[in-house]
Amino acid sequence: MEKAIIALAAAIAVAITGLATGWAQSKIGSAGAGTLSEKPEMSGNIIILMAIPETIVILGFVVAIMIITTL
Amino acid sequence: MCKIQIIGSRRIMEEVIELLHSLSVLHIDRTSEDVRRDMYYRLVSLQKDEVALRERAEKILQKIKDLILLLYRPSAPLIPPLEKGKGIHSMGGAEGFVISDICLEKFMSDFDVLEDKLRSLHKKRSELKDELSLIERYEMILKGLTPLIYEISGLKHIESTGIIIEKNRAEVIPLLEEEIHRITSGGYQIFKRELDDKNIGIVLTYQKDYDKEIMRLISEEGISEMILPMEYTNIPFFDALRLMLIKKEGIPHELSAIEKELELLSQRWYWEVYGLIGILEDLVNEFKALSYCLITNYTFFISGWVPEDYLPQLKDEIKNGFGESVVIRELEIREDEIEKVPVFIRNPKIIKPFEIFMNILPPPRYDSIDPTPFLAIFFPAFFGLIIGDSGYGLLLLIGSVYLLKVFREKPIIKDLMKVFFICSIYSVVFGFLFGDFFGINLERFGIHPILLDRGKAIKNFLILSIAIGVGHVFFGFMLSLINSIQWRRDREAIGKASSIVMLFAILLLVITLFGYISKEFLNVSVIIIAIALPVLLISEGLIGVIEFIKSIGNILSYARIMALGLASVMMALIANRLGEMSGNIVLGIIIAFIIHTLHIIIGVFSATIQSLRLHYVEFFSKFYRYGDRRYIPFRKIRGGVRLWRRL
Numbered sequence: 001m002e003k004a005i006i007a008l009a010a011a012i013a014v015a016i017t018g019l020a021t022g023w024a025q026s027k028i029g030s031a032g033a034g035t036l037s038e039k040p041e042m043s044g045n046i047i048i049l050m051a052i053p054e055t056i057v058i059l060g061f062v063v064a065i066m067i068i069t070t071l
Numbered sequence: 072m073c074k075i076q077i078i079g080s081r082r083i084m085e086e087v088i089e090l091l092h093s094l095s096v097l098h099i100d101r102t103s104e105d106v107r108r109d110m111y112y113r114l115v116s117l118q119k120d121e122v123a124l125r126e127r128a129e130k131i132l133q134k135i136k137d138l139i140l141l142l143y144r145p146s147a148p149l150i151p152p153l154e155k156g157k158g159i160h161s162m163g164g165a166e167g168f169v170i171s172d173i174c175l176e177k178f179m180s181d182f183d184v185l186e187d188k189l190r191s192l193h194k195k196r197s198e199l200k201d202e203l204s205l206i207e208r209y210e211m212i213l214k215g216l217t218p219l220i221y222e223i224s225g226l227k228h229i230e231s232t233g234i235i236i237e238k239n240r241a242e243v244i245p246l247l248e249e250e251i252h253r254i255t256s257g258g259y260q261i262f263k264r265e266l267d268d269k270n271i272g273i274v275l276t277y278q279k280d281y282d283k284e285i286m287r288l289i290s291e292e293g294i295s296e297m298i299l300p301m302e303y304t305n306i307p308f309f310d311a312l313r314l315m316l317i318k319k320e321g322i323p324h325e326l327s328a329i330e331k332e333l334e335l336l337s338q339r340w341y342w343e344v345y346g347l348i349g350i351l352e353d354l355v356n357e358f359k360a361l362s363y364c365l366i367t368n369y370t371f372f373i374s375g376w377v378p379e380d381y382l383p384q385l386k387d388e389i390k391n392g393f394g395e396s397v398v399i400r401e402l403e404i405r406e407d408e409i410e411k412v413p414v415f416i417r418n419p420k421i422i423k424p425f426e427i428f429m430n431i432l433p434p435p436r437y438d439s440i441d442p443t444p445f446l447a448i449f450f451p452a453f454f455g456l457i458i459g460d461s462g463y464g465l466l467l468l469i470g471s472v473y474l475l476k477v478f479r480e481k482p483i484i485k486d487l488m489k490v491f492f493i494c495s496i497y498s499v500v501f502g503f504l505f506g507d508f509f510g511i512n513l514e515r516f517g518i519h520p521i522l523l524d525r526g527k528a529i530k531n532f533l534i535l536s537i538a539i540g541v542g543h544v545f546f547g548f549m550l551s552l553i554n555s556i557q558w559r560r561d562r563e564a565i566g567k568a569s570s571i572v573m574l575f576a577i578l579l580l581v582i583t584l585f586g587y588i589s590k591e592f593l594n595v596s597v598i599i600i601a602i603a604l605p606v607l608l609i610s611e612g613l614i615g616v617i618e619f620i621k622s623i624g625n626i627l628s629y630a631r632i633m634a635l636g637l638a639s640v641m642m643a644l645i646a647n648r649l650g651e652m653s654g655n656i657v658l659g660i661i662i663a664f665i666i667h668t669l670h671i672i673i674g675v676f677s678a679t680i681q682s683l684r685l686h687y688v689e690f691f692s693k694f695y696r697y698g699d700r701r702y703i704p705f706r707k708i709r710g711g712v713r714l715w716r717r718l
Contacts, residue, residue, distance in 0.1 A: 051684035055627075059630070
């Protein structure tokens with residue numbers, strides 16, 4: 001039972017952060033697409049802004065790994 | 072970069088401008104505001120014919136730049152020189168091409184004819200392509216009914232219509248035939264053809280008088296009618312199909328004829344137009360340069376920037392050309408001018424390909440650092456750590472070498488392949504260190520991983536990634552400190568030094584808390600933080616403290632190296648396991664091959680983006696100051712053509 005709860009905890013850590021990242025990037029991506037249609041020279045900035053929220057899911061993954069290694 | 076001012080006699084101003092244009096080393100700039108406000112200096116005002124020439128050149132340039140887009144670029148690598156007495160542009164003058172001829176109306180007449188011809192060819196081509204793609208949508212119907220089309224088309228007083236019935240509803244056909252027999256009193260013909268696996272095409276022919284009732288029957292029964300494109304709706308069904316068939320066969324020939332004509336025109340005109348664009352751009356740039364000059368009654372002044380290495384050559388050329396009539400003064404770059412200094416990025420050959428990653432960012436400020444060499448060192452290493460598979464690395468190596476040969480004419484792809492070539496070597500090396508070859512752990516063959524097994528030593532890999540992050544961020548702070556000291560930004564230097572000290576103290580604190588070193592260091596780290604924090608607060612303010620806290624997050628962000636590396640290992644493992652599970656060696660290899668291929672493509676893309684992101688966001692934010700001025704020298708595109716002289 002304990003193992004199941006630990007596994008569930010790790011899954012929740014990744015799932016929620018994954019959802020949060022997806023939600024953030026969807027907003028940034030659609031705004032970025034609109035910006036690029038008018039100013040293509042902003043592509044570098046847009047790529048960086050798109051990549052920033054990925055830290056959320058990476059940290060969630062790290063937490064999940066740390067939880068899993070207690071199994 | 073050196074700030075210079077060229078001063079000389081007004082009599083030779085145009086010659087000096089022409090020489091500067093051919094040397095292509097000076098970035099011409101406006102003279103400073105305070106000098107321009109001086110009543111003795113004034114801007115050069117263009118004479119009436121020069122204004123006309125400049126406006127005409129700009130107008131023609133715009134027109135022929137649009138024109139060249141309509142031509143194909145032939146494969147000839149060299150621009151043929153404009154020959155004396157040849158071509159429509161030469162008016163037979165002593166130097167061949169005479170620039171003032173562009174003001175003549177007849178100069179553009181040939182180009183206008185060419186433009187009209189090209190536009191009509193492109194329009195016709197586009198219309199034919201649209202028509203062909205429309206007809207191709209009816210491919211199924213045309214293919215199925217072709218034998219009937221020539222038999223039945225052209226008959227008068229006979230109406231025909233096509234319907235489509237699905238094969239699984241084929242039992243409806245006899246009932247439909249019965250009904251049609253009733254309506255037309257037997258005066259009909261029905262033709263059935265299989266269109267494809269699912270559909271049967273049925274063509275009905277009957278007297279025109281029964282058309283309305285037949286149509287009503289079809290619509291009431293919900294049967295799909297073969298509806299043809301709008302332009303064929305008023306033509307009898309089979310006549311329309313016959314026309315479509317003729318067009319389908321004829322359009323490719325027409326398209327091929329248009330392509331041939333476009334190629335011929337491109338062969339004849341492309342390089343001539345290309346050459347003319349170069350000349351006109353040079354002319355417009357010389358007028359622009361003139362507008363930056365200041366003059367007095369007897370002298371002219373041209374201000375600009377030249378890289379230090381090119382200054383001796385510039386001085387020699389000016390001296391050889393004009394002796395003591397022209398003088399070059401080196402001026403001091405003031406502090407408020409630092410952000411206006413144009414930046415010239417020059418890297419050794421091995422680092423140059425990495426400049427493509429810097430092109431999407433604004434150029435660095437003059438008092439900042441060019442991060443390209445550091446990108447060249449760390450980017451392949453991060454890439455290699457993420458991919459970390461010798462097999463994938465070898466494939467990437469072969470692929471990059473092959474694509475380098477194929478795309479050697481395209482500079483961007485060539486540079487990208489050179490970058491991937493270097494990254495593949497790192498991937499092979501790290502693959503060897505991690506003991507991975509196409510997802511197969513080499514421990515099976517007695518080769519133990521030298522560094523760590525990424526699939527098992529997850530915690531160690533995480534620690535390694537974070538350690539890389541600490542080192543990289545630390546290095547970024549060091550670069551910033553060195554840069555601040557170099558440019559005598561003392562307050563900033565103190566702030567950066569205190570950030571480095573605090574980072575070191577926090578690292579010490581973490582290591583102590585995790586028990587790797589003695590607990591005594593706990594007090595030491597707290598004391599260091601207590602001293603460094605106020606220093607940081609005073610030197611850089613609250614922003615400095617916030618930036619420092621952000622740096623902690625930046626370090627943790629390097630955990631993505633572990634995350635992506637682990638994901639890479641798992642994907643490769645899945646590919647191999649699925650292959651094994653198939654039970655058949657050939658099938659297993661195919662399955663594993665497909666998944667490995669997908670994985671390589673996604674892996675390369677992901678490793679590139681994430682490694683770049685680590686640089687752009689986590690590393691560059693420590694020291695990179697954005698500028699907005701690149702070094703753009705006053706460069707002549709077409710040598711050997713004298714442009715204009717003032718009378």
